[in-house]
Amino acid sequence: MTNQAFVANLYHAPIKGTFDYIEQACIEIDGLGMITQVLSPNHSDYTQLVEQHENNSSLTRLADHQYLLPGLVDLHTHAPQWPQAGKGLDLPLHDWLNQYTFPLESSYSDLTFAARIYPELVDTLLAHGTTTAMYFATIDSAPSEYLARVCKEKGQRALVGKISMDEKSMCPDYYVESSTQQALSDAEAFIQNVNEIDAQQGLVYPVVTPRFVPTSTKALLEGLGKLVSHYQCHVQTHASESDWARDFTEQAYQKTDVELYNETGLLTRKTVLAHSIFLSESDKETIKSVGAGIAHCPLSNMYFADAAFPLREALDKDLHVGLGSDLSGGPLPSIFHAALDAVSHSRVREAGTNTHIMEQRGEANTRVSFVEAFWLATHGGGLTLDLPVGVFKPGYCFDALVVDSNTQGSQVRVYDDLDSEQDILEKIIVHTTEPAISSVWVNGRKVK
Numbered sequence: 001m002t003n004q005a006f007v008a009n010l011y012h013a014p015i016k017g018t019f020d021y022i023e024q025a026c027i028e029i030d031g032l033g034m035i036t037q038v039l040s041p042n043h044s045d046y047t048q049l050v051e052q053h054e055n056n057s058s059l060t061r062l063a064d065h066q067y068l069l070p071g072l073v074d075l076h077t078h079a080p081q082w083p084q085a086g087k088g089l090d091l092p093l094h095d096w097l098n099q100y101t102f103p104l105e106s107s108y109s110d111l112t113f114a115a116r117i118y119p120e121l122v123d124t125l126l127a128h129g130t131t132t133a134m135y136f137a138t139i140d141s142a143p144s145e146y147l148a149r150v151c152k153e154k155g156q157r158a159l160v161g162k163i164s165m166d167e168k169s170m171c172p173d174y175y176v177e178s179s180t181q182q183a184l185s186d187a188e189a190f191i192q193n194v195n196e197i198d199a200q201q202g203l204v205y206p207v208v209t210p211r212f213v214p215t216s217t218k219a220l221l222e223g224l225g226k227l228v229s230h231y232q233c234h235v236q237t238h239a240s241e242s243d244w245a246r247d248f249t250e251q252a253y254q255k256t257d258v259e260l261y262n263e264t265g266l267l268t269r270k271t272v273l274a275h276s277i278f279l280s281e282s283d284k285e286t287i288k289s290v291g292a293g294i295a296h297c298p299l300s301n302m303y304f305a306d307a308a309f310p311l312r313e314a315l316d317k318d319l320h321v322g323l324g325s326d327l328s329g330g331p332l333p334s335i336f337h338a339a340l341d342a343v344s345h346s347r348v349r350e351a352g353t354n355t356h357i358m359e360q361r362g363e364a365n366t367r368v369s370f371v372e373a374f375w376l377a378t379h380g381g382g383l384t385l386d387l388p389v390g391v392f393k394p395g396y397c398f399d400a401l402v403v404d405s406n407t408q409g410s411q412v413r414v415y416d417d418l419d420s421e422q423d424i425l426e427k428i429i430v431h432t433t434e435p436a437i438s439s440v441w442v443n444g445r446k447v448k
Helices: 046-055 079-084 093-109 111-127 141-154 180-197 218-231 243-253 257-263 281-290 298-304 311-316 335-351 370-385 421-431
Strands: 004-012 020-029 035-039 059-061 066-070 072-078 130-136 157-164 204-210 234-239 271-275 293-296 320-323 400-404 437-442
Touching: 004 046, 004 370, 020 046, 035 046, 046 059, 066 370, 066 421, 072 079, 072 271, 072 293, 072 320, 072 335, 072 370, 079 093, 079 111, 079 130, 093 111, 111 130, 111 141, 111 437, 130 141, 130 204, 130 234, 130 370, 130 437, 141 157, 141 180, 141 204, 157 180, 157 234, 180 204, 180 218, 204 218, 218 257, 234 257, 243 257, 257 271, 257 281, 293 311, 293 370, 298 335, 311 320, 311 335, 320 335, 320 370, 335 370, 335 421, 370 421
Parallel strands: 004 059, 004 066, 072 130, 130 157, 157 204, 204 234, 234 271, 271 293, 293 320
Antiparallel strands: 004 020, 020 035, 066 400, 400 437
16 A cells, blocks of 8 residues: 545544644555644645645545544444344343343354354444444354454454453353363463464454453463463453442452452553443552553443443543443444443533432532543543554554535534534534444555
8 A cells, every 4th residue: 555645624632621623634644554644734844745645646635524533442342242232221230141141142152153243243333433443252262263353354453352251150051161271271372363363463453351350260360460461462351340240359359350450460551441430549540550441331331330430530530541332231333422422421420310409419520521522432542552543643543534514314414604613523423323424444444
């Protein structure tokens, strides 16, 4: 691939809490899909760069009604649960897992079943603008490796984890690993095999994935921690998602989830903790000092956590945090929708809901803005993963999407005389659905 350039109306969020809008920006990318220059029209080299690419037929101009944004980052999604999205969400978590999730996940031991579902899922997420996804797969190695191959073939940046769960007392007898040693052996082989799938380590990454503390023996956690140290790979797991999960760890180990993960070597700069609602102040300090991150999943928290994640405090403490769809606990495959949910979640938390309390219903000063939610969906997610994605600047991957306004099928309606630059960004977050996303690139490769 040769160097190419784009001229477009551009939105991104290089700094948390603010956004940049550059009208008719020129972005140049090299043959590896890396951004080399981002110039505004008033830059002295702008005209020369545009003319150079025009003369080489390597310039793409977007229309005035199109907006270029960084690709969206989904920090937490359960790939095998895609067929159950939208089902059983009125059930308690334990019942939902046993009636829907575990039986469905066990079906992926049949590669034919995996081949029916995973390509459709990856296509769906790409179509919704998710250029980077962190996936929980299943306990079976072959279909989990197949998911990694699908992501590479379709061009999605993916971090894929074969789930590890060996505590037989907490798992269905039909969906649990045969032994701790086998679980560790399979996890190591998975890491090696996924590294071979994408030997350049530019698109697909293996992830060590203990499901959560209740389904893991301590020996498994310790063994996985040694693998993380040896292979320097990413880690993902659930942390302090509910009262029950928090209490389980405290009763079994007299520790918090974060303390246990840290003790077993699973808490690193490349660790993503899903949910993390019930964190102590000490937990937050540990997460910050290590540089680990949090996947905020606002919609699934509403269904299953019975509490609100303190996002405002996490942002103010400068923790690494981004957004997760949590398919299918969150039933929607859109990180734009997760951004809207994050804002809504924070407003309900601040306002409170109990009409019998006339004053101080909620928690003051806990709201999150749409601009902050946009940062979470893009740059915040990239920082959490420690990957050069989520913002348009030299040295970063050209992962991008185009939102079309005022066109057939798009719900994003822009009125030049009524909408400011921030108004348009907020409308994009609220109203963008799959038909409004006309193009998607990952590493400079057009994938939609």
